[in-house]
Amino acid sequence: SQTIHQWPATLVQPVGSPLSLECTVEGTSNPNLYWYRQAAGRGLQLLFYSVGIGQISSEVPQNLSASRPQDRQFILSSKKLLLSDSGFYLCAWGRLAGRSEQFFGPGTRLTVL
Amino acid sequence: LAKTTQPISMDSYEGQEVNITCSHNNIATNDYITWYQQFPSQGPRFIIQGYKTKVTNEVASLFIPADRKSSTLSLPRVSLSDTAVYYCLVGDLNYGGSQGNLIFGKGTKLSVKP
Numbered sequence: 092s093q094t095i096h097q098w099p100a101t102l103v104q105p106v107g108s109p110l111s112l113e114c115t116v117e118g119t120s121n122p123n124l125y126w127y128r129q130a131a132g133r134g135l136q137l138l139f140y141s142v143g144i145g146q147i148s149s150e151v152p153q154n155l156s157a158s159r160p161q162d163r164q165f166i167l168s169s170k171k172l173l174l175s176d177s178g179f180y181l182c183a184w185g186r187l188a189g190r191s192e193q194f195f196g197p198g199t200r201l202t203v204l
Numbered sequence: 205l206a207k208t209t210q211p212i213s214m215d216s217y218e219g220q221e222v223n224i225t226c227s228h229n230n231i232a233t234n235d236y237i238t239w240y241q242q243f244p245s246q247g248p249r250f251i252i253q254g255y256k257t258k259v260t261n262e263v264a265s266l267f268i269p270a271d272r273k274s275s276t277l278s279l280p281r282v283s284l285s286d287t288a289v290y291y292c293l294v295g296d297l298n299y300g301g302s303q304g305n306l307i308f309g310k311g312t313k314l315s316v317k318p
Contacts (some may be wrong), residue, residue: 117209198245
């Protein structure tokens with residue numbers, strides 16, 4: 092069976108500090124991978140998606156970046172965090188064809204102070 | 205991707221059937237309709253997906269009229285544990301490089317009371 096992992100579960104960082112969130116998927120190969128952010132009281136916002144190693148598409152301009160160094164590894168980074176980067180970050184994976192069902196990880200709660 | 209419109213919130217009582225309607229007036233021929241459920245501090249979870257008419261699984265039913273401009277998620281006999289946010293999404297399953305690129309709105313917050 093497939094599983095998706097995210098870490099850390101919670102994170103408190105000062106403004107201006109760097110960020111690295113990691114997501115890994117097990118039990119499947121060549122998945123589509125996604126990073127979402129959910130601010131308090133709002134819907135999910137797609138940040139990045141990747142259809143393969145080294146292939147990253149950005150949905151919104153921001154001070155965040157994403158990388159996919161391995162097939163089942165997706166990393167969300169920032170060089171300098173802003174207060175507005177606070178939120179619930181979710182990683183998800185989906186298959187290339189067929190149903191558009193996405194499977195979400197447990198999420199990372201980021202608070203920027 | 206087609207834009208969707210859902211009620212912001214709904215209230216219900218245990219044991220009742222709940223119907224949440226989603227409008228998607230500009231749905232495209234290749235678009236499917238998918239519903240997700242999200243509990244606080246968790247990622248969304250797939251509930252059901254359909255293209256037309258009616259789809260039923262072990263947790264819900266999805267009703268889609270012939271014009272496909274709306275859809276209704278039906279939850280039979282809800283319990284307190286069904287309190288969550290429900291998202292309606294519309295998208296093309298096979299669209300190029302952003303295949304599976306889903307846009308989540310604010311969803312419908314369902315509150316089930318005892």
